[in-house]
Each structure stands twice: as C-alpha cells, then as structure tokens.
Amino acid sequence: MTTLSREETDALIAEVLEVYPEKAQKDRKKHLAVNDQTIEQSKKCITSNRKSLPGVMTIRGCAYAGSKGVVWGPIKDMIHISHGPVGCGQYSRAGRRNYYVGTTGVDSFGTMNFTSDFQEKDIVFGGDKKLAKLIEEIEQLFPLHRGISVQSECPIGLIGDDIESVSKKAAAVIEKPVVPVRCEGFRGVSQSLGHHIANDAIRDWVLDKRDGAAYEGTPYDVAIIGDYNIGGDAWATRILLEEMGLRVVAQWSGDGTLAEMMNTPKVKLNLLHCYRSMNYISRHMEEKYGIPYLEYNFFGPTKIIESLRKIAAFFDDSIKEKTEAVIARYQPMMDEIIAKYKPRLQGKKVMLYVGGLRPRHVIGAYEDLGMEVIGTGYEFAHNDDYDRTIKEMGDATLLYDDVTGFELEEFVKRLKPDMVGSGIKEKYIFQKMGIPLRQMHSWDYSGPYHGYDGFAIFARDMDIALSNPTFKNLTPPWKKVVEDEAKKAA
Amino acid sequence: MANIMIRQAESGGLTFYLPKRDLEASIESIEFDTPEKWGGELKLDNGGSYYIDPIAKPPPSAHFPARQAPWRG
Ligand code: SF4
Numbered sequence: 001m002t003t004l005s006r007e008e009t010d011a012l013i014a015e016v017l018e019v020y021p022e023k024a025q026k027d028r029k030k031h032l033a034v035n036d037q038t039i040e041q042s043k044k045c046i047t048s049n050r051k052s053l054p055g056v057m058t059i060r061g062c063a064y065a066g067s068k069g070v071v072w073g074p075i076k077d078m079i080h081i082s083h084g085p086v087g088c089g090q091y092s093r094a095g096r097r098n099y100y101v102g103t104t105g106v107d108s109f110g111t112m113n114f115t116s117d118f119q120e121k122d123i124v125f126g127g128d129k130k131l132a133k134l135i136e137e138i139e140q141l142f143p144l145h146r147g148i149s150v151q152s153e154c155p156i157g158l159i160g161d162d163i164e165s166v167s168k169k170a171a172a173v174i175e176k177p178v179v180p181v182r183c184e185g186f187r188g189v190s191q192s193l194g195h196h197i198a199n200d201a202i203r204d205w206v207l208d209k210r211d212g213a214a215y216e217g218t219p220y221d222v223a224i225i226g227d228y229n230i231g232g233d234a235w236a237t238r239i240l241l242e243e244m245g246l247r248v249v250a251q252w253s254g255d256g257t258l259a260e261m262m263n264t265p266k267v268k269l270n271l272l273h274c275y276r277s278m279n280y281i282s283r284h285m286e287e288k289y290g291i292p293y294l295e296y297n298f299f300g301p302t303k304i305i306e307s308l309r310k311i312a313a314f315f316d317d318s319i320k321e322k323t324e325a326v327i328a329r330y331q332p333m334m335d336e337i338i339a340k341y342k343p344r345l346q347g348k349k350v351m352l353y354v355g356g357l358r359p360r361h362v363i364g365a366y367e368d369l370g371m372e373v374i375g376t377g378y379e380f381a382h383n384d385d386y387d388r389t390i391k392e393m394g395d396a397t398l399l400y401d402d403v404t405g406f407e408l409e410e411f412v413k414r415l416k417p418d419m420v421g422s423g424i425k426e427k428y429i430f431q432k433m434g435i436p437l438r439q440m441h442s443w444d445y446s447g448p449y450h451g452y453d454g455f456a457i458f459a460r461d462m463d464i465a466l467s468n469p470t471f472k473n474l475t476p477p478w479k480k481v482v483e484d485e486a487k488k489a490a
Numbered sequence: 491m492a493n494i495m496i497r498q499a500e501s502g503g504l505t506f507y508l509p510k511r512d513l514e515a516s517i518e519s520i521e522f523d524t525p526e527k528w529g530g531e532l533k534l535d536n537g538g539s540y541y542i543d544p545i546a547k548p549p550p551s552a553h554f555p556a557r558q559a560p561w562r563g
Binding site: 040041043049196280283286287290292382383384387 | 495497507509512513514515535536549550552553
C-alpha cells in the first residue's frame with residue numbers, strides 16, 4: 001500500500017527505535033538502513049555480522065546449527081554425531097527438509113539424529129570414552145555408512161574434550177573418515193561462523209583425499225556448491241545443468257555424498273549458489289586447484305536466463321547452443337505461468353527476512369511476477385552480502401540486519417506489505433496480524449523453488465498465500481459491526 | 491603479517507579478501523602491475539591499504555602474506 005520516500009523511511013526507523021534505551025538505540029541504528037543504489041559499499045550504510053544485543057529477540061542460530069544443520073547435515077551417506085546433550089540435534093532433526101534418495105537407516109542417514117546424549121557425569125568426567133564407544137556402535141549397527149562427522153555442541157568446547165584424537169583413533173579402526181568439527185554453538189555471533197568452520201573441516205579432512213586418484217573427467221564437469229536440496233531444489237537445478245550438456249559431478253551438500261565431495265577438485269567450474277555458506281571452500285578450490293567459481297541465481301526466469309548464459313560462457317559453443325535451446329524450450333512455459341499469475345499478483349508488496357542468499361536471490365522471482373520487495377534483511381550476512389543486495393533492491397527500500405522481533409513487527413505494521421517471507425518463528429505472529437506469510441527457509445513444506453520447474457511452484461504458492469480469503473476475515477463479527485457503525489457515522 | 495587473498499573479479503578489477511576477518515573489498519590501485527613485477531602497495535576501496543612484496547604476476551587467485559600499511563597501525 002505504501003511506497004515511502006527516503007526521508008519517510010528514515011523517520012520510520014527513528015520512530016521504531018525510540019522505545020529502546022539510548023545505547024541500544026545507537027547500536028541498532030547501525031543495522032537498519034534505507035537502500036541507496038548509488039552506494040558501492042554496504043559498509044557505509046549498514047553494519048552486519050555483529051553480536052546480537054542481550055535482551056532483544058534475535059532470530060539467529062548458533063555455529064553448531066550452521067555446521068551440522070546446514071553444511072554437513074545433508075551429506076547423506078555420512079553419520080553426523082551431535083556430540084553433546086540430546087536437545088541441539090533432536091529439536092532440529094530433519095527440520096530443513098534436505099531431500100535425498102536412499103534408504104534411511106541403511107545407506108542414508110539424513111533425517112536421523114545421532115547424539116552422544118551427554119549426562120552430568122560426561123560433563124564432569126569428559127565424554128571422550130563415550131564418543132569412542134558411540135563410533136564403535138555406529139559401525140556395528142550401520143555398517144554401510146561412509147564416514148562420520150563429530151559435530152561439537154557447546155559443552156564439548158567448555159569441558160575441553162579432545163575429539164580430534166578420538167576421531168583419529170576411531171578412523172584408523174573403522175577405516176573410514178571420522179571428521180571432528182569444532183563448531184560449538186558459542187563460537188562466533190551466528191550460524192555464519194559454523195559455515196566457515198564446517199568449510200574448513202571439509203577442506204582439512206575431506207577435500208584432498210582423492211587427489212591423484214584415477215578419474216575419468218570430461219571438459220564439462222561442474223559441481224553445484226551451496227545448494228541444500230530443500231524441497232528438491234538441487235534436483236531442479238541439476239536438471240537444467242544437465243540439459244545444458246554439463247555433467248554434474250557433485251552436489252554440495254543437498255543429496256550429496258562423501259565421494260562426490262572428494263571428487264570435486266576434478267571439476268572445471270564450481271557453481272556457487274549460497275555464497276554465504278560455501279564461499280570459503282570455493283575460494284580454497286580456486287586457489288589450490290585453480291577451479292574458478294561462479295555465483296548464479298536460479299530463482300525466477302529472468303535470473304535463470306541470465307545465470308544460464310553466464311555459466312555457458314565458460315564453455316564451448318556446443319554448450320552455448322544447448323543453453324539457448326533450453327532457454328527457448330522453457331520460455332513458453334514461463335510465459336504461460338506469468339500470464340496466469342501476474343495479473344493476480346501484480347503490484348503486491350513483500351517483505352523478506354531470511355538468511356544466506358534468499359533475501360537477495362528471490363527478489364528477481366518476485367519481480368517476474370510483478371511483485372515488489374519493499375524490505376529485506378539477513379539473519380547472519382556479512383558486508384559482502386549487503387554489497388550484492390544493494391544493487392538488487394529498489395531505491396529507498398528498507399534493509400535490516402539481524403532484525404529483532406520487535407523491529408520487524410513494527411516495520412510490518414507500518415509498511416503494510418501484502419505478504420511477508422520469513423521463517424516459522426515469524427509465521428504465526430504475522431498471520432494473526434492478518435498478513436499471509438510464506439516460510440522462505442523451508443519453502444513452507446513446498447518446493448522446489450529453484451529452476452524453471454521451481455518457478456511454477458513458487459508462483460502458485462505465492463498466489464495461494466495471497467488469495468487466501470482467511471486473511472480478510474480476521475476481524476471477529478462483533479468487532480466488524482462496530483467498525484461498520486463507525487463507518488456509517490463518519 | 492596478515493594472510494590475504496587476491497582474486498580477479500568478474501568485472502575485471504581485483505578483489506581483496508582477508509579470511510581472518512572475513513573482509514571483502516575491492517582493490518582500487520596496485521603499485522606494480524606488470525607481468526614481471528606485480529604487487530607493492532594496494533589501496534582498497536574501504537580506505538585501507540596493504541603491502542605485498544612485489545613478485546612475478548600470480549595466477550588469478552592466490553594467497554599472499556601482506557603487511558598492513560604502517561600509517562594505519
Ligand atoms: S548454542 Fe550450544 S547448546 Fe544451543 S543449540 Fe547451539 S550447540 Fe546446542
């Protein structure tokens with residue numbers, strides 16, 4: 001309903017911040033900004049990747065969540081031990097909907113929760129023996145697993161267990177990789193450091209294990225990096241790449257395997273979707289193996305076409321031709337979808353608050369549907385993410401970093417978007433306010449949203465949410481009467 | 491001595507990355523830029539500057555030991 005000018009947006013920020021004590025106000029102010037497309041460097045307008053203030057409601061996760069939940073968790077043929085108390089793993093079990101093919105409990109373990117279930121005595125006497133025993137049991141019960149990762153939870157770092165030595169010994173006994181990951185939740189300010197730690201662990205313990213081994217490559221080998229196959233996203237991506245004539249050697253890490261990761265140094269090009277969580281390993285491969293990486297965006301036809309061409313430019317003409325053929329083949333399907341949904345969705349306004357890459361990547365998909373993103377923000381981005389966001393967002397739109405529960409609610413109340421895209425923690429708050437919300441972390445149990453096939457589902461889902469009559473009937477009948485009378489009186 | 495990473499950007503320029511602080515910036519100027527002698531003082535777009543010992547031109551992406559320019563402490 002509202003498109004604010006720069007001054008109005010500035011005033012809005014100031015107004016929302018008014019309730020805070022002075023010190024908090026000063027601190028939070030740095031994290032909120034009005035987008036200015038002329039700025040090259042986000043640092044000049046927004047601060048990110050800082051510790052959240054105690055006392056505000058932050059929506060961030062911890063380093064363990066970043067490592068176990070995001071990067072390692074989807075590797076399906078490994079067993080990821082949540083080392084520490086049971087809760088961290090159990091309450092997040094299978095919550096990210098990383099789809100995979102395989103028989104769970106036999107050769108794939110994605111949705112299972114393995115934990116060392118720390119008790120008081122383990123904290124007091126140390127948990128190394130328990131870990132060694134656990135690995136032994138896993139080997140007996142699940143002999144088809146290809147490796148183990150030990151994902152440390154907070155207590156491991158606090159009591160100073162030596163998981164590295166246990167892992168080394170165990171690896172020698174079971175003759176499979178056992179990777180200790182020092183991703184205790186208290187490290188860093190958000191899940192972002194967990195991504196980094198996980199990347200480093202992959203670099204040190206996995207990546208170079210097949211260097212020099214025989215491998216039959218083709219000039220068209222690529223790897224999908226930073227796609228977690230949420231609702232089948234990586235599959236939708238893979239289809240497109242294969243239609244282009246490329247050979248996808250590895251998926252990091254949605255529906256991925258340990259062997260794929262070890263083979264990745266042989267590819268010709270790394271395709272990086274989630275820059276935030278996997279830029280570290282991409283940089284490493286670029287330097288060590290000379291594999292360039294390319295950021296791409298598979299949300300919405302405009303960005304897909306742009307990305308497909310960008311990817312094809314790395315290869316010879318046969319790929320370029322096939323790419324054009326792919327684009328041409330899907331165009332009628334896209335036109336049909338846009339013709340169907342654009343008239344229904346045109347002009348609707350969206351506010352986003354997600355993590356990783358989506359606050360900027362999905363903007364194009366909304367725009368393809370004629371919708372407008374009037375505010376966006378990341379839970380755990382760094383400045384380089386905002387650098388990339390500024391160009392995607394319209395001028396004078398709102399940017400919020402690590403937004404607090406209160407701020408987000410107030411912004412939504414004032415900007416009155418037609419829809420909010422965020423997570424489960426925000427969903428019911430906004431829906432009770434009468435604003436439809438789509439979960440943009442888990443695609444609200446739908447998906448995939450990547451690729452051409454995904455866009456069809458995306459468009460349908462947005463339409464379902466926006467056309468839902470429920471949200472117009474949130475005022476109870478007895479209050480409606482009063483409203484009507486007030487209207488008559490006026 | 492900071493460990494930095496320099497990379498050829500898509501746009502043609504050079505980007506600077508300091509892994510320790512997860513700092514990404516673009517390089518505005520580099521003192522020596524010939525195939526034989528490359529490096530020297532780097533001026534970043536965030537106002538910082540670093541110094542790397544001049545070497546022969548490296549591959550498009552590589553790590554270097556670098557000194558932060560003294561006037562920035
Ligand atoms: S912060 Fe620590 S205790 Fe909490 S979920 Fe993360 S690892 Fe577990």
